[in-house]
Amino acid sequence: MSKTIIIGGSAAGAAVAARLRRLDEHREITIYEKGPDVSYASCGLPYFVGGVLPSRQSLVVTPVKAFVGKYNVNVKTLHEVTAVSTENKTVTVKRLADNTVITDTYDSLVIATGASPFVPESIQGTSLPQVKTLRTIEDAEKIRQAVTTGNIKSVVIAGGGFIGVELAENLAHAGVGVTLVELKPEVLGIMDQEFGRLMTNELTRNGVDVRTGLGIKGFSTANEEDGEVLSVELSDGTEIKAGLAVMALGVKPNTAIVRGNGIELDSRGFIKVNQVFETSVRNVYAAGDNVTVNHLVTGNSVSSTLAGPAARGARIIANTIAGVDGASDFPGTSGSGIVKAFNLQAGITGFGEEYLSGTGLVKDRDYFTAFVSQKSHVAWFPGAGFLFIKGIFDKQNGRILGVEAVGSSSVDKIIDVASALILKKGTFQDLTDLDLSYAPQFNAPKSPLNMLGFTAENIFLGLENQVxxxxxxxxxxxxxxxxxxxxxxxxxxxxxxxxxxxxxxxxxxxxxxxxxxxxxxxxxxxxxxxxxxxxxxxxxxxxxxxxxxxxxxxxxxxxxxxxxxxxx
The missing domain is CATH 3.40.250.10 (Rhodanese-like domain)
Known part of the structure; x- marks a missing residue:
């Protein structure tokens, strides 16, 4: 009987186990997970902190007992894999309850260890108990408990990416004073500044104190009349008093256990995988936040800490291990992402203009942009929301390099359709040719993406320019x-x-x-x-x-x- 060991039981690891069992009823499958849960929705953590999700169980997609019953998988929670030997095909495991150490063998290995919060060593005081991170359910529980006890009246969030923005909204809805600190000129640094500015302004309108262009220098505590207070020093010397701080500065891959095993890593420690998510060592696979994948626009390897590529990677790994003939490989990622805060949605697929110009590409020589302001459906029908959409296109052939959108509704529709076109190497002409569903409450006869295509065509033909x-x-x-x-x-x-x-x-x-x-x-x-x-x-x-x-x-x-x- 073949045996597969999976290190890590969250999104990618649990998905590999479930798919592999469907394909192979008799294989021995073991998941080692150092936390108490498998198959939980980490993307919902900010909403649990803010009370939108009422309980811990709201985040657990499938409880351990139910998972074992459905899939006949050996699930070992509170077990930490401390070492891997690809030469001997073994893993060393510590049972956290009593620190007992065991060695287990495998025929195929899946590394789904994910990533950990990135906390720069240059920032002083990050070990203080008032300084938190948000990566696990346990992290979220600590922040939620601190907020709901009523003792915490204000929180400083370091980092204005998707997680930082979502957390700011949820804490504000919970009645907590929020200061969001972002080093870049605007929040949502993955997007171009004009879109980040709109989200910055939306947060500000709803009571979030947004400090852009500033970093965190350090944390310290002081005893005041109301008790111990956290002092956050910014890079400009400003100090902010708060009850709590949350670090949301991105992640680093959990790949220390595989170093020295012949598994190739990139310069940042992410695992390099091929189109079936196999590492440089045969029968050793990896998926999730710890790997690099091919980007559909540039062809370069990129880290993709998003749920979609992790889930698809898990399926492909299971297909490969089970020997499914004719199953598809992974073509790459378009890096699609979306976020909502208060009354504004923001999304991107492909790359923004600022990223492309940072790689040395020159506007109007290598690429051009088109911008449209639209309604989510026909303006004369009640409930039409606003949409701002920007497309970035190859100057020579019109290929779509990226699409960004901000609006009050329908941003997901824009990004999803554009992502599908990027997958197929679509051009602005394909946007003009889209035949999308129409009824007045859903769309317009000339959809917003049609209009983006028409505008791009005008610019490409020299009929229009934009500032x-x-x-x-x-x-x-x-x-x-x-x-x-x-x-x-x-x-x-x-x-x-x-x-x-x-x-x-x-x-x-x-x-x-x-x-x-x-x-x-x-x-x-x-x-x-x-x-x-x-x-x-x-x-x-x-x-x-x-x-x-x-x-x-x-x-x-x-x-x-x-x-x-x-x-x-």
């Missing part, structure tokens, strides 16, 4: 500092006067679209005309009118609707 809000604000700032300087722009707002009265964009001159042809003489032809409206449609129409009359034009991405959320 982002950040670039416009630099123009406005330059005019504020030096009104007499010639920046080469004429700023034209084609909204109706009532719209301009409600929200005026500095330095724009208002000529409504309906009167534009009658007022062409007011617009100088030696300037680049930057045009805005509410979302971009009227600005595009104005651009075509002006282009037909010999003007050079560009459009403000997202118009006044993007501006209003960006600056507030």
């Amino acid at each position: 982002g809000v950040a670039e416009y604000l630099k123009i406005a700032e330059g005019r504020d500092k030096n009104p007499e300087a010639d920046d080469g722009y004429y700023l034209l707002d084609v909204r109706e006067p009532s719209e301009v009265t409600a929200l005026r964009l500095p330095h724009f001159i208002n000529i409504p679209l309906g009167t534009l042809r009658d007022n062409l003489g007011e617009i100088p032809k030696d300037k680049l005309v930057l045009i805005t409206c509410a979302v971009g449609v009227r600005a595009w129409n104005a651009a075509r009118i002006l282009a037909g009359n010999g003007y050079r034009t560009t459009v403000l991405s997202g118009g006044s609707s993007m501006y209003s959320l960006y600056v507030k």
Whole structure:
């Protein structure tokens, strides 16, 4: 009888065991898990802290007893694998209840050890009991208990990624004062800054004190009238008083036990695997937060600490171990992710523009971007939410390199469809050709992704240009500092006067679209005309009118609707 040992019982490990049992009824399968649970939903931890999920059991997908009954798997919780010998095909295991050490043998081994919170050694005081991390159910229980006792009135979160943002929202809903500290200029550093800015502003509007462009220098405690208080020193010397701090600065792979076994790791310690998640050692596999996988856009190996690739990797490992013929390999990841905080959703698939430019690619030489402001469904039907979508495309062939979206609803739909197109090496032309379902409460005849494709096609063909809000604000700032300087722009707002009265964009001159042809003489032809409206449609129409009359034009991405959320 063949024997498979799985180290780690969370998402990837439990999924391998379940699939492998379905494929092989007689194989001996053992899971060693150092925690008390297998098959739990770590992505729900912030919601457990905030009380959205009422109990610990809400996070446990399948309790151990039920898992054993369903799949006839030897589940050894509170057992820590301390060493692996790929030469002898053995693992050394410590039973945490009494520190008994045993050695077990395998025919195939699955390393699903996941990752641990990254806590920089340069930050002082991280060992203080008031400084927490959020990676396990036990971590979440400690934070939740501290908050629900009523003793903790304020929390500092270090890190503005997905987990930090979700935790900030949940703690704020629980009535806790939250300060979120992020080293990058905006939260959600995986996305471009204009989208991170929208989430930063959304958090601020809902009472979260967001400190961007700052790091954590250290933690200390002091006795005050209300008891012991945590002091958080930021990189600019500012000190914040809090009852608790949570480190959410990313993760590092749990791969120390496999070092020196011939298993190839990258420079950060992540395990390198092939398209069936086999390591450099035969019959040794790995999946989850501890591996690197191929990225569909660049072809480079990347770490992917997301549940989707872990789950699919687990299935492929089980297929391979069981010898299933014709099963698919892993093509790669598009890195799709989504997050919600308060009334705003944000998602990305592929890469953002800032990441690509950081690799040496140059805008308008190697790639171009297109931006649209849309509604989640037709505007005339009640409940339409707003959507801002940005696409990044290969300059030569139009291939989709990335899509980002922020909005009040339907962001998941945008990211999921775009991810499917990235998988198939789709282009902006494929966006224009999408035949998506339509009813007024769900979509529009020309869907938001169709509109992104149409806009990208216009830009690719040289019919349209766009300027982002950040670039416009630099123009406005330059005019504020030096009104007499010639920046080469004429700023034209084609909204109706009532719209301009409600929200005026500095330095724009208002000529409504309906009167534009009658007022062409007011617009100088030696300037680049930057045009805005509410979302971009009227600005595009104005651009075509002006282009037909010999003007050079560009459009403000997202118009006044993007501006209003960006600056507030």
